Amino acid sequence: MPKTTVAAIIKRDESAQSEILLARRNHDPYYGFWCLPGGHIEPNEPALEAVIREVKEETGLDFAAHFFSYFDEIIPERHIHAVVLVFAGLGTGAVQAQAEEVSETGWFTISQAQALPLAFQHNAILDAYAARTNEGVTVE
Numbered sequence: 001m002p003k004t005t006v007a008a009i010i011k012r013d014e015s016a017q018s019e020i021l022l023a024r025r026n027h028d029p030y031y032g033f034w035c036l037p038g039g040h041i042e043p044n045e046p047a048l049e050a051v052i053r054e055v056k057e058e059t060g061l062d063f064a065a066h067f068f069s070y071f072d073e074i075i076p077e078r079h080i081h082a083v084v085l086v087f088a089g090l091g092t093g094a095v096q097a098q099a100e101e102v103s104e105t106g107w108f109t110i111s112q113a114q115a116l117p118l119a120f121q122h123n124a125i126l127d128a129y130a131a132r133t134n135e136g137v138t139v140e
Contacts, residue, residue, distance in 0.1 A: 030119035060096035
């Protein structure tokens with residue numbers, strides 16, 4: 001049965017070429033991979049509240065989230081089937097990686113982030129974001 005998760009495209013500022021925040025996972029699946037901050041929605045938790053909570057838990061940032069899109073995340077070889085609700089917005093406050101969730105965080109341009117082998121299907125999410133916002137690498 002599919003799970004519902006959230007992911008955050010967190011920008012440093014409102015400029016068109018603003019960097020986004022990635023987190024390096026500190027647990028399986030995808031231990032050691034960079035990814036968009038996010039996670040599972042708790043029972044009876046609205047998706048918007050979930051993404052704000054997950055961003056705070058993983059990065060210490062407050063997140064002004066706006067719905068971007070949803071993605072089917074079906075990765076049979078890792079036994080993952082999820083519907084990912086993706087939010088984008090500005091992150092404010094001091095970044096503090098939460099060790100039990102992530103080993104480190106880093107700011108990347110969209111192009112830099114797209115060039116990394118990201119966890120889950122976060123490369124596809126960033127490709128769609130770049131295409132819609134005219135940022136990053138052009139995807140064919």
